[in-house]
Amino acid sequence: MKKRQLLQSSSFFSELKRRKVYRAAAAYAVVAWILLQIGEVTFDPLHLPDWVMTVLVIVAILGIPVTLMLAWFFDIGPKGFKRTLDRAPATLQGASSSTADSSPSIAVLPFVDMSPDKDQGYFCEGVAEEILNALTRIDKLHVAARTSSFQFRDGSGDIRQIGEQLGVRTVLEGSVRKSGNQIRVTAQLNNVADGYHIWTKSFDEELKDIFSIQDEIARSIAELLVETLSPQEQSAIRTRSSKDVQAYEYYLRGRQFFNRFRKKDIEFARQMFHQAIEIDPGFAPAWAGYADCFSFLIMYVDPQDSYREEATKASQKALDLNPESAVAHASRGLAYLICDEYAEANPEFEKALELNPRLYEAYYYYGRASFHEGDLEKAAELFAKAAEVNPAEYQARLLRVQILKGLGHEKEAAEEAKSALIVVEKDLEWNPDDTRALQLGAGSLIATGDTERAIRWLERALEIDPTDSVLLYNVACNLATLGQSDKALDYLKKAIEYGTVSAAWMHNDPDLDSLRDHPRFEALLQQEEH
Numbered sequence: 044m045k046k047r048q049l050l051q052s053s054s055f056f057s058e059l060k061r062r063k064v065y066r067a068a069a070a071y072a073v074v075a076w077i078l079l080q081i082g083e084v085t086f087d088p089l090h091l092p093d094w095v096m097t098v099l100v101i102v103a104i105l106g107i108p109v110t111l112m113l114a115w116f117f118d119i120g121p122k123g124f125k126r127t128l129d130r131a132p133a134t135l136q137g138a139s140s141s142t143a144d145s146s147p148s149i150a151v152l153p154f155v156d157m158s159p160d161k162d163q164g165y166f167c168e169g170v171a172e173e174i175l176n177a178l179t180r181i182d183k184l185h186v187a188a189r190t191s192s193f194q195f196r197d198g199s200g201d202i203r204q205i206g207e208q209l210g211v212r213t214v215l216e217g218s219v220r221k222s223g224n225q226i227r228v229t230a231q232l233n234n235v236a237d238g239y240h241i242w243t244k245s246f247d248e249e250l251k252d253i254f255s256i257q258d259e260i261a262r263s264i265a266e267l268l269v270e271t272l273s274p275q276e277q278s279a280i281r282t283r284s285s286k287d288v289q290a291y292e293y294y295l296r297g298r299q300f301f302n303r304f305r306k307k308d309i310e311f312a313r314q315m316f317h318q319a320i321e322i323d324p325g326f327a328p329a330w331a332g333y334a335d336c337f338s339f340l341i342m343y344v345d346p347q348d349s350y351r352e353e354a355t356k357a358s359q360k361a362l363d364l365n366p367e368s369a370v371a372h373a374s375r376g377l378a379y380l381i382c383d384e385y386a387e388a389n390p391e392f393e394k395a396l397e398l399n400p401r402l403y404e405a406y407y408y409y410g411r412a413s414f415h416e417g418d419l420e421k422a423a424e425l426f427a428k429a430a431e432v433n434p435a436e437y438q439a440r441l442l443r444v445q446i447l448k449g450l451g452h453e454k455e456a457a458e459e460a461k462s463a464l465i466v467v468e469k470d471l472e473w474n475p476d477d478t479r480a481l482q483l484g485a486g487s488l489i490a491t492g493d494t495e496r497a498i499r500w501l502e503r504a505l506e507i508d509p510t511d512s513v514l515l516y517n518v519a520c521n522l523a524t525l526g527q528s529d530k531a532l533d534y535l536k537k538a539i540e541y542g543t544v545s546a547a548w549m550h551n552d553p554d555l556d557s558l559r560d561h562p563r564f565e566a567l568l569q570q571e572e573h
Contacts, residue, residue: 071110075103147268148211150187151175152195154228157220167219168193169295170228170257174215177261179401183269187211188403191435194473206235213241215264224250230260232267242267251288290323297332304479306511306542309339327364331374334358338374341381343513344542354378369399373408380412383547388412403433410439415547419446437466441483444490445520449553460487478504482517486554489524497521512542520554531555532563539567546571 082099151174154167172189179186187209195205206214217230231243242263246256297315300308313336319329334357337350358378361371376391392409395402410425423446429439440463447456467484470477481504488497501518508514515538522531535558538544549555549568558564 067110067113068107071106075106079103146183146185147213148185148187149178149213149215149232149264149268150192150206150209150211151178152205152214152216153193154216154230155218157218157227159222163219163221165296165299166221166292169291169298170219170253171215171217172298173257174261174264177257178265179399181265181269184265185211186401188401188433188435190403190433194435194469201238202233203235203238206233211235213268215260217260221250226250226253226256228253228256228260232264253288253291286325287323290319290326290329293319293322294326294329294332297329301332301336305508306344306513309336309344312336313340325364327361327368327371330357330361330364331368331371334361334374334378338377338381342543342545346543351378351382354381367398369395369402369405372398373402373405376405376412377408380408380415383415385412385416401432403429403436403439406432407439410442414442414446414551415545417551419450419551419553422446423450435466435469437463437470437480438483440466441487444487445552445554448490448524449556456490460490463487464491476507478508478511478514481507482514482521485521486517486524489521494525510541512538512544515541516544520552523557524554526557528558528561531558532561532567535564535567539571544571 079099082096086096151171154171156163156167171193175186175189175192178184191209202214202216206212212235214233214235215230216233217228220227225247226249227245227247229243229245232241233239234241244260244263246252246259248256293315297312297319300312300315313333316329316333316336319326320333323329334354337354337357341347341350341354355378358371358375361368362375365371372391372395376388376395379385379388379391389409389412392405392412395405396409399405406425406429410422410429413419413422413425423443426439426443426446430436430443433439440459444456444460444463447453447459464484464487467480467487470480471484474480481500485497485500485504488494488500501521504514505518515534519531519534519538522528522534535544535555546568549571555564
């Protein structure tokens with residue numbers, strides 16, 4: 044109750060300021076004091092009775108509530124009294140019903156790098172992401188997805204507009220200054236309704252204290268926004284996942300590379316995660332990240348048996364270290380997926396979602412597994428849920444467009460494509476070199492009839508990364524849907540030459556339907572099956 048009262052008090056005091064009550068009170072106090080001083084100096088020489096001064100004091104006191112009430116209801120200016128408009132309720136654009144009601148909600152923005160060399164962006168984002176992940180463990184608190192909130196990574200913009208775009212009532216922002224073994228972290232929670240601070244705190248500590256700093260910020264925010272926390276939630280609000288700061292830094296670099304989704308970046312991420320577990324063998328999230336790198340290398344680069352073995356061992360290690368980790372279960376499911384062991388993979392994804400119903404990766408990987416099995420309806424449903432928990436993530440949306448087209452739901456696919464393209468274009472504003480957005484987005488442009496723009500996007504993606512096997516495969520898919528069979532087969536052949544393509548995915552990919560009777564396609568499919 045105290046936390047809610049604090050929020051209500053913050054909003055009330057902010058409204059006093061907006062209505063200029065403070066300014067009116069100060070002005071009245073000055074005028075009243077001057078009048079009393081004049082009365083004290085002049086009433087005696089004028090031989091006025093004592094009761095006149097008493098009346099003046101009483102009138103001055105009674106005028107205080109009258110002035111405050113007038114200031115609340117009216118703007119008092121040179122043109123007289125003007126009625127103060129009530130504040131319109133904050134609009135939650137794109138918000139679900141869970142955020143449009145009175146339930147608490149928050150977006151965590153990436154912290155700003157204030158370090159002298161401006162080279163700690165990965166660390167700043169990592170600190171914010173750890174706090175965000177801790178807050179997602181609170182059932183009563185709606186937390187905007189990382190991909191949504193991390194679009195605002197330049198540290199500028201009106202908090203009220205950002206909050207409205209993300210559909211939340213509060214926004215956490217902060218900064219990090221890292222120099223040698225010293226670190227300064229500043230965090231502040233803002234009320235979206237008026238843009239004013241609800242809570243702020245600064246920490247000047249040694250780098251090794253970063254875990255306790257993250258924990259204190261997450262705990263303070265949780266206690267402020269949520270009236271009561273269960274014992275399980277209180278114990279779950281902790282960001283510490285490693286015993287060593289250096290291992291933690293390698294892990295954060297690994298996450299930064301992995302989120303870029305390119306072949307070379309996945310390899311860089313694998314190296315970073317390996318460094319982290321070399322330093323701290325008990326670091327479960329680093330083991331899960333290490334496993335995911337091998338799984339992605341299997342899917343997109345080279346299906347080596349040794350990669351499958353590494354993905355299996357590393358994902359199982361993550362699970363052994365933390366059996367209650369949703370991320371570890373999702374990683375284990377992905378390792379089963381790349382081994383075509385669907386009967387074992389699906390329960391892992393379901394367990395991950397039981398532990399964390401808002402884990403995007405669990406829905407996304409589960410959707411891919413369903414696609415591999417040929418259950419396109421279920422894949423479409425899972426990709427829809429992935430988009431629901433992470434509205435700013437485009438991959439699941441765009442894959443769902445492809446599935447709907449393949450199922451013959453042309454009208455639904457076109458509508459889905461329109462909404463997906465809004466997300467893709469927003470991503471490209473912030474990441475103009477995101478080839479995955481370009482290549483997958485081209486499919487949605489084709490679904491809406493904008494073929495010329497789709498071709499431009501594909502050409503632009505090929506200019507950026509002409510040897511990426513995933514890109515080449517998706518170029519082939521888009522050309523196949525346009526009826527350009529020979530060019531599509533050329534790019535499909537290149538995709539296999541530069542990396543690998545899942546035979547199961549090729550079997551079930553509706554974008555390749557126009558190629559299935561072609562001898563070259565059959566030969567390529569047999570090549571990947573063997």
